[in-house]
Amino acid sequence: MPQVTLTVNGKKHTVEVEPRTLLVELLREKLRLTGTHVGCDTSQCGACVVHINGDSVKSCTTLAVMCEGAEVTTIEGLASPDGTLHPMQEAFREYHALQCGFCTPGMVMSAIDLVRKNPQGLSEEEIRHGLEGNLCRCTGYHNIVKAIAAAQEVMHGRRKELARAAE
Amino acid sequence: MNVVTPFEGIGASVRRKEDLRFLSGRGQYTDDLNRQGQTWAHILRSPHPHARIRGIDTRAASAMPGVLAVFTGKDMAEAGVGGLPCGWLIHNKDGSPMAEPPHPVLAVDKVRHVGDPVAVVVAETRAQARDAAEAIAVDYEVLPAAATMAQALAPGAPQLHEGAPGNLCYDWHIGDKAVVDAAFARAHKVATLELVNNRLVPNAMEPRAAIGEYDRGTGDYTLWTTSQNPHVIRLLMGANVLHIPESRLRVIAPDVGGGFGSKIYHYAEEAIVTWASGRVERPVKWTADRVESFMSDAHGRDHVTKAELALDQDGKILALRVSTLANMGAYLSTFAPCIPTYLYATLLAGVYTTPAIYCEVKAVFTNTVPVDAYRGAGRPEATYLLERLMDVAAAETGIDRIELRRRNFIRPDQFPYQTPVALQYDSGNYHATLDQALQAADWAGFEARRAEAKRRGRLRGIGVSTYIEACGIAPSAVVGSLGARAGLYEVGTIRVHPTGSVTVLTGAHSHGQGHETTFAQLVADKLGVPVAQVEVVHGDTGKVPFGMGTYGSRSLAVGGSAMMKAMDKIIAKGKRIAAHLMEASVEDIEFERGEFRVAGTDKKKTLTEISVAAYVPHNYPIEELEPGLEETAFYDPKNFTFPAGCHVAEVEIDPETGRTQVVNFTAVDDVGRVINPMIVEGQVQGGVAQGIGQALLERCVYDENGQLLSGSMMDYTMPRADDLPPVGVATHTTLCTHNPLGVKGCGEVGAIGSPPAVINAVVDALKEYGVRHVEMPATPERIWQIINANRPRMAAE
Numbered sequence: 001m002p003q004v005t006l007t008v009n010g011k012k013h014t015v016e017v018e019p020r021t022l023l024v025e026l027l028r029e030k031l032r033l034t035g036t037h038v039g040c041d042t043s044q045c046g047a048c049v050v051h052i053n054g055d056s057v058k059s060c061t062t063l064a065v066m067c068e069g070a071e072v073t074t075i076e077g078l079a080s081p082d083g084t085l086h087p088m089q090e091a092f093r094e095y096h097a098l099q100c101g102f103c104t105p106g107m108v109m110s111a112i113d114l115v116r117k118n119p120q121g122l123s124e125e126e127i128r129h130g131l132e133g134n135l136c137r138c139t140g141y142h143n144i145v146k147a148i149a150a151a152q153e154v155m156h157g158r159r160k161e162l163a164r165a166a167e
Numbered sequence: 168m169n170v171v172t173p174f175e176g177i178g179a180s181v182r183r184k185e186d187l188r189f190l191s192g193r194g195q196y197t198d199d200l201n202r203q204g205q206t207w208a209h210i211l212r213s214p215h216p217h218a219r220i221r222g223i224d225t226r227a228a229s230a231m232p233g234v235l236a237v238f239t240g241k242d243m244a245e246a247g248v249g250g251l252p253c254g255w256l257i258h259n260k261d262g263s264p265m266a267e268p269p270h271p272v273l274a275v276d277k278v279r280h281v282g283d284p285v286a287v288v289v290a291e292t293r294a295q296a297r298d299a300a301e302a303i304a305v306d307y308e309v310l311p312a313a314a315t316m317a318q319a320l321a322p323g324a325p326q327l328h329e330g331a332p333g334n335l336c337y338d339w340h341i342g343d344k345a346v347v348d349a350a351f352a353r354a355h356k357v358a359t360l361e362l363v364n365n366r367l368v369p370n371a372m373e374p375r376a377a378i379g380e381y382d383r384g385t386g387d388y389t390l391w392t393t394s395q396n397p398h399v400i401r402l403l404m405g406a407n408v409l410h411i412p413e414s415r416l417r418v419i420a421p422d423v424g425g426g427f428g429s430k431i432y433h434y435a436e437e438a439i440v441t442w443a444s445g446r447v448e449r450p451v452k453w454t455a456d457r458v459e460s461f462m463s464d465a466h467g468r469d470h471v472t473k474a475e476l477a478l479d480q481d482g483k484i485l486a487l488r489v490s491t492l493a494n495m496g497a498y499l500s501t502f503a504p505c506i507p508t509y510l511y512a513t514l515l516a517g518v519y520t521t522p523a524i525y526c527e528v529k530a531v532f533t534n535t536v537p538v539d540a541y542r543g544a545g546r547p548e549a550t551y552l553l554e555r556l557m558d559v560a561a562a563e564t565g566i567d568r569i570e571l572r573r574r575n576f577i578r579p580d581q582f583p584y585q586t587p588v589a590l591q592y593d594s595g596n597y598h599a600t601l602d603q604a605l606q607a608a609d610w611a612g613f614e615a616r617r618a619e620a621k622r623r624g625r626l627r628g629i630g631v632s633t634y635i636e637a638c639g640i641a642p643s644a645v646v647g648s649l650g651a652r653a654g655l656y657e658v659g660t661i662r663v664h665p666t667g668s669v670t671v672l673t674g675a676h677s678h679g680q681g682h683e684t685t686f687a688q689l690v691a692d693k694l695g696v697p698v699a700q701v702e703v704v705h706g707d708t709g710k711v712p713f714g715m716g717t718y719g720s721r722s723l724a725v726g727g728s729a730m731m732k733a734m735d736k737i738i739a740k741g742k743r744i745a746a747h748l749m750e751a752s753v754e755d756i757e758f759e760r761g762e763f764r765v766a767g768t769d770k771k772k773t774l775t776e777i778s779v780a781a782y783v784p785h786n787y788p789i790e791e792l793e794p795g796l797e798e799t800a801f802y803d804p805k806n807f808t809f810p811a812g813c814h815v816a817e818v819e820i821d822p823e824t825g826r827t828q829v830v831n832f833t834a835v836d837d838v839g840r841v842i843n844p845m846i847v848e849g850q851v852q853g854g855v856a857q858g859i860g861q862a863l864l865e866r867c868v869y870d871e872n873g874q875l876l877s878g879s880m881m882d883y884t885m886p887r888a889d890d891l892p893p894v895g896v897a898t899h900t901t902l903c904t905h906n907p908l909g910v911k912g913c914g915e916v917g918a919i920g921s922p923p924a925v926i927n928a929v930v931d932a933l934k935e936y937g938v939r940h941v942e943m944p945a946t947p948e949r950i951w952q953i954i955n956a957n958r959p960r961m962a963a964e
């Protein structure tokens with residue numbers, strides 16, 4: 001069986017995989033990182049989004065063998081070791097941007113990449129457009145958009161602390 | 168009610184307790200779990216809508232690598248496995264019971280829809296199970312199919328079931344036909360509308376999954392499943408399908424990634440993995456692919472209706488007459504028969520004083536996936552019909568559509584209000600929610616926006632819907648008399664621990680609703696225990712005494728009420744302990760903000776002091792009182808609750824492409840007392856998104872042969888972020904009069920109120936084209952065709 005060596009959330013792993021094994025299967029089944037979810041089989045939903053070398057990627061359509069030497073970050077690797085949440089995670093909680101939580105890991109990973117690639121800042125319309133690869137059936141996206149808009153201010157250093165949601 | 172701190176009690180937008188685990192990837196959904204020695208099941212499904220099974224050859228599959236067993240329907244039937252039960256019996260007009268054909272777990276002699284399960288492979292790995300399933304040879308004799316209700320009802324139609332002649336499940340009615348017909352005979356105007364309520368696929372983001380485990384030592388079974396109601400699954404599967412006593416069967420529904428109704432029902436796969444785990448004596452796991460979900464999760468809606476409204480010359484409604492065909496799909500799903508009857512026809516009074524209503528419903532079997540409750544379940548269908556019909560009636564009488572509604576509203580001084588279709592509304596203020604919504608949506612300023620849009624070449628329209636629904640299902644005796652085969656109370660246990668922290672055990676189930684937070688707020692409010700010290704346990708029949716689960720926006724109205732009753736018992740017992748400790752009489756003990764006080768003195772004991780005394784009963788009235796501080800209550804609701812409100816949608820249509828964009832959406836809902844405004848707002852926004860999805864995007868399509876065309880997320884349009892507008896949500900509260908919290912329910916209002924608001928706006932936008940109705944979903948193609956069909960006529964005028 002082929003082997004693949006990759007770094008996941010800062011930890012190096014060498015894993016035996018079948019040629020057909022998907023990255024999401026490697027993460028969920030071999031490494032027991034079940035925060036990354038599978039919501040579809042046609043690459044539509046984005047529940048499986050992780051970062052590979054800093055870019056958001058759908059791990060359901062990425063073969064594990066293609067990740068040789070890659071740096072992978074999953075939802076489990078976002079918070080700092082002391083438990084402090086990433087500003088995007090914090091914003092999702094503050095703005096009630098999750099309900100059942102199933103789309104959330106992929107949504108957060110996509111949102112972080114979207115914000116990072118747009119240091120100029122994104123309008124609500126641009127955020128909506130940027131989320132076209134991620135489905136959420138619960139929230140109607142309204143609060144997800146609000147959360148991302150608030151998080152980008154902190155991520156780009158324009159605000160020290162997350163703006164509180166209106167009561 | 169007491170408020171512990173300004174931020175945690177009833178009415179506070181407490182941030183959710185469950186979010187930390189979901190946001191850090193530590194949720195535990197069924198597919199995240201793996202059991203020691205686990206095997207995988209793959210289910211072979213029918214590719215045909217309708218076929219006879221001549222034979223199944225499993226020999227090659229059984230010999231494939233890693234395969235432990237292959238089972239067919241015959242194997243399960245021979246082992247005594249029963250069919251999937253239906254939980255609701257409807258009676259025909261003539262009093263005879265509905266047709267209730269068998270629903271085998273695995274098909275035995277016939278398959279009746281694409282996706283009907285035929286055989287199961289159990290193997291060491293998921294891939295091995297899937298590979299082996301491909302090696303099963305099924306000899307099908309393909310039969311003609313009835314894909315639509317029209318096909319199924321046509322003379323000479325293919326017959327799905329022996330026990331259902333003409334493919335009819337039931338022919339039911341409600342109301343007094345003679346009175347209604349007489350009212351129509353003297354009507355000044357009659358507004359008529361034929362409309363389709365489009366079939367939807369619920370598509371919770373988490374696909375269904377199940378793990379069965381058999382314990383050889385004890386003979387006990389455990390099932391982990393993506394369910395909204397684990398106790399109901401235990402009851403149905405244990406008693407009807409696998410004949411396992413409840414004492415030997417534990418059902419756990421851990422974190423569940425959305426339900427919207429689709430995870431209420433007892434599904435074949437749950438029984439298959441549980442039974443198979445006993446056969447192979449190892450845990451058996453199954454997780455649906457999304458394409459499998461499309462062809463095996465119960466679908467929603469799918470009505471074809473003719474409705475007529477009789478009005479007098481002042482625009483007062485005299486009567487409503489409705490005839491509906493409701494698609495049941497190929498088999499009866501758990502609650503399917505009650506959706507187009509008691510959750511639909513009984514809502515046809517809406518918010519209006521309609522004195523006479525008659526509705527007949529034919530439920531039809533077709534070669535499609537079973538149809539059951541989907542967010543709103545019957546009430547969106549009733550609301551869509553009524554609110555479209557009100558706009559048609561307005562156009563035909565020349566009375567303004569808002570004015571027509573106002574003239575017919577039930578007034579605030581008319582409650583309790585008895586409708587002619589069985590329900591009695593307890594409270595509401597429909598004028599208030601309408602006025603508030605019109606104000607918030609700037610209805611008055613709309614014509615200026617329409618004119619501005621026109622200058623940009625866009626067609627702008629505005630639409631309103633004033634809806635009511637029934638939640639908090641429901642008084643057991645009432646639903647029992649209507650055919651329910653279960654009681655619909657809820658159970659709550661409050662366990663005050665020796666050191667004063669609290670565990671709440673509830674039979675309700677959270678799959679996105681935020682119960683861990685809302686229920687903790689109830690405890691914070693009533694017992695004065697901080698939210699952080701309240702744990703809410705749900706979803707495990709091994710921990711929670713009993714329960715009926717979460718659907719029909721019932722968790723707070725019924726489940727919350729059970730908790731309130733249990734807390735009343737805690738306080739009553741606490742008072743007796745406090746009286747003993749403070750040497751006072753029980754009547755003199757008052758409880759407030761977590762403290763028991765002797766009235767008129769400064770003597771007091773905290774809840775923690777009381778619970779320590781209860782668990783360490785050294786100084787305790789042990790002769791009269793048992794130690795411990797834990798109480799359970801069963802709460803059976805006295806009536807349904809009746810959330811109501813007003814939704815306003817504003818749309819813009821691009822006449823070149825036919826694309827409709829919802830540009831503004833305003834919801835003003837009366838959901839009764841609000842415990843956590845942030846969560847209520849989120850529930851409404853999510854419901855509205857699904858309603859806009861139904862109105863503009865979503866439609867499950869079968870071809871005329873019964874093949875599922877919209878069978879994946881590539882073919883079925885799920886609403887995405889840029890399809891939806893920001894949704895403005897506000898509440899206007901009148902309290903429910905018959906439950907201790909005054910709550911009504913907020914989970915479904917969004918999906919109920921919004922579709923007619925959107926379609927009314929679309930019709931309004933197209934009014935210069937002479938359009939009186941547009942079917943859902945109002946896709947660009949549909950709109951473009953309407954515009955182009957009417958263009959020559961407009962040019963000629």
Ligand code: FES
Binds near residue numbers: 045
């Ligand atoms: S699982 Fe749906 S896109 Fe990857």
Ligand code: FES
Binds near residue numbers: 100103138139
């Ligand atoms: S929170 Fe449930 S799918 Fe997004």
